[in-house]
Amino acid sequence: xxxxxxxxxxxxxxxxxxxxxxxxxxxxxxxxxxxxxxxxxxxxxxxxxxxxxxxxxxxxxxxxxxxxxxxxxxxxxxxxxxxxxxxxxxxxxxxxxxxxxxxxxxxxxxxxxxxxxxxxxxxxxxxxxxxxxxxxxxxxxxxxxxxxxxxxxxxxxxxxxxxxxxxxxxxxxxxxxxxxxxxxxxxxxxxxxxxxxxxxxxxxxxxxxxxxxxxxxxxxxxxxxxxxxxxxxxxxxxxxxxxxxxxxxxxxxxxxxxxxxxxxxxxxxxxxxxxxxxxxxxxxxxxxxxxxxxx
Amino acid sequence: xxxxxxxxxxxxxxxxxxxxxxxxxxxxxxxxxxxxxxxxxxxxxxxxxxxxxxxxxxxxxxxxxxxxxxxxxxxxxxxxxxxxxxxxxxxxxxxxxxxxxxxxxxxxxxxxxxxxxxxxxxxxxxxxxxxxxxxxxxxxxxxxxxxxxxxxxxxxxxxxxxxxxxxxxxxxxxxxxxxxxxxxxxxxxxxxxxxxxxxxxxxxxxxxxxxxxxxxxxxxxxxxxxxxxxxxxxxxxxxxxxxxxxxxxxxxxxxxxxxxxxxxxxxxxxxxxxxxxxxxxxxxxxxxxxxxxxxxxxxxxxxxxxxxxxxxxxxxxxx
Numbered sequence: 313x314x315x316x317x318x319x320x321x322x323x324x325x326x327x328x329x330x331x332x333x334x335x336x337x338x339x340x341x342x343x344x345x346x347x348x349x350x351x352x353x354x355x356x357x358x359x360x361x362x363x364x365x366x367x368x369x370x371x372x373x374x375x376x377x378x379x380x381x382x383x384x385x386x387x388x389x390x391x392x393x394x395x396x397x398x399x400x401x402x403x404x405x406x407x408x409x410x411x412x413x414x415x416x417x418x419x420x421x422x423x424x425x426x427x428x429x430x431x432x433x434x435x436x437x438x439x440x441x442x443x444x445x446x447x448x449x450x451x452x453x454x455x456x457x458x459x460x461x462x463x464x465x466x467x468x469x470x471x472x473x474x475x476x477x478x479x480x481x482x483x484x485x486x487x488x489x490x491x492x493x494x495x496x497x498x499x500x501x502x503x504x505x506x507x508x509x510x511x512x513x514x515x516x517x518x519x520x521x522x523x524x525x526x527x528x529x530x531x532x533x534x535x536x537x538x539x540x541x542x543x544x545x546x547x548x549x550x551x552x553x554x555x556x557x558x559x560x561x562x563x564x565x566x567x568x569x570x571x572x573x574x575x576x577x578x579x580x581x582x583x584x585x586x587x588x589x590x591x592x593x594x595x596x597x598x599x600x601x602x603x604x605x606x607x
Numbered sequence: 608x609x610x611x612x613x614x615x616x617x618x619x620x621x622x623x624x625x626x627x628x629x630x631x632x633x634x635x636x637x638x639x640x641x642x643x644x645x646x647x648x649x650x651x652x653x654x655x656x657x658x659x660x661x662x663x664x665x666x667x668x669x670x671x672x673x674x675x676x677x678x679x680x681x682x683x684x685x686x687x688x689x690x691x692x693x694x695x696x697x698x699x700x701x702x703x704x705x706x707x708x709x710x711x712x713x714x715x716x717x718x719x720x721x722x723x724x725x726x727x728x729x730x731x732x733x734x735x736x737x738x739x740x741x742x743x744x745x746x747x748x749x750x751x752x753x754x755x756x757x758x759x760x761x762x763x764x765x766x767x768x769x770x771x772x773x774x775x776x777x778x779x780x781x782x783x784x785x786x787x788x789x790x791x792x793x794x795x796x797x798x799x800x801x802x803x804x805x806x807x808x809x810x811x812x813x814x815x816x817x818x819x820x821x822x823x824x825x826x827x828x829x830x831x832x833x834x835x836x837x838x839x840x841x842x843x844x845x846x847x848x849x850x851x852x853x854x855x856x857x858x859x860x861x862x863x864x865x866x867x868x869x870x871x872x873x874x875x876x877x878x879x880x881x882x883x884x885x886x887x888x889x890x891x892x893x894x895x896x897x898x899x900x901x902x903x904x905x906x907x908x909x910x911x912x913x914x915x916x917x918x919x920x921x922x923x924x925x926x
Contacts, residue, residue, distance in 0.1 A: 337730070340725050340730065341731075343725070344730075344736050348739045351740060351797065354755055354765070355743075355746070355755075357765060358751075373768045417649045417653075420646050420647075420649060420650075421646065421649065421650040423646055424642075424643050424646035428642055429639070429643065430642070430644060430647075431639075431640050440650070443654070445907070445911065446658070446904065447857055447904060449880065449883055449899075449900040449903055449904075450662050450665055450904050451658055451661035451665065452665075453661075453665055453887055453896060453897050453900070454660070454662075454665050454668070455657060456887075457675070458661070476649065477649050477650065477652050477653025477657060478649050478653055479653050484650070509646065510642075534745065538748045538750075540748075540749075540750055540859075540864075541859055544863075545888060556749065556750045560864060563754055563757070563864065571758065575758075577751075578750075578754050578755060582749065582752075585745060585746055585749070586742075589738075589742060589745050593741075596741075600805060601805060601807070601808035602808075
């Protein structure tokens, strides 16, 4: 993990023997800039469409609106029977609880796998890796029936409680990789001094693992925020809708009539994700690189 | 030991130890294993209660006619027989999904690799490019992007507006059964950022001195790529291919939003998971949907096993 992190972030040494010639570099930059514009164009266009006067949305492929007008945001916010404020609040509550659940439960599990010795450890670890492969569709229907019988449908519980039971094996895997990179001498010394496993976890591992905990927290937040399938199945009452369900309802109810409002609300739902991207980009990129590289 | 026996306290300890030997062994077993299992407890509860248990129940349900109203009635292999022989919607969902997998994964990975190669050699502005290319991957799963895509490829959408500058009158891509799947493929390829990042990390693991030695020996850039970069990158290519393929089999949200939940026009975007969702939560044919889920598992398992078996012929591991 540590060497991985270093290699991802470290700049290349300047004395690169295979350095490209100047024209080649210029061509590559030109191509990359063109590709970047192409990639970003739809996103920028959506943001600009959200502040455009309604009649101008479809007539123009340009990114710069003739005049800036935030009325789409006002219309969109109150476009459904229940305001988007409610949906944002619901999404925020669910996402924060999922973050807490994943960070707590997955770090406990990962600590056991990475550091504690107990009979059957390798067996359970293999099982845990196996669950990474299983598509959730297999457990979907019995889980739904279970949560229905518990009276949990139309509450946030089916979306949150499983996370407190470490149901996201991906994060366990991510954390195990990180924990293994922390020098063993630290907890062995603590063990000699009579530290309990809990104290080692709480006082040594967690404080040293802030980067991976942050990565897991941010990914948990983004994925929950963007999740559509879970809320679609478990939340049927509009008061409990998340923003993704709100947007979907907005699409169905207004279809061709209010694209401005739709784009305004779409843009708003992307803002939190964009915020994380802007400020924690390095953590996200390292997180992806790590899980991809280490088997 | 002898030292300990000399003092009275030590003797007492030894006696007590012998008196409760069986108990002591249990205690030692407990002491050795309890912390591990205590830490594992939440996951174990989740594994049995939310994964293994439900998976077994769903296997059972797949042999029943469960519909949420009545108790499940055993129908033997009838669900599977119907899927295999008498369900045209399954056949079209399968073909749509396979088309999607076969088109989106190779394009996405090729794109990701090409951009990673362009970015690799200490290019100025790398962090900016990397961030820009990664952004769509991060945003891509949300409904907002599917909504945007729906507009882009509508008959009066942005793509056709751009084409009209060249005098081309484009069709309504979204609502044309021959084109709709390609809009979803395009959406997937647009999100090539995360495999690109994994490729970049992989490229950085290739020792620089290999290239130095090769160019001293007069190997061309192309030959270096073909003989050094590509072989050493095969583990990463393999990883990306497996992960992306499994993800593509499981794709749901874009097809749902773009087709308004129907999988239309004429089932042309009826992804496998969308069909499963319709059967389970639209028609409440829970038994049938469970059978569909297990077939998906088998397909993914066969694909994964096949990849791992063939990997020894083309994936280069140096350890």
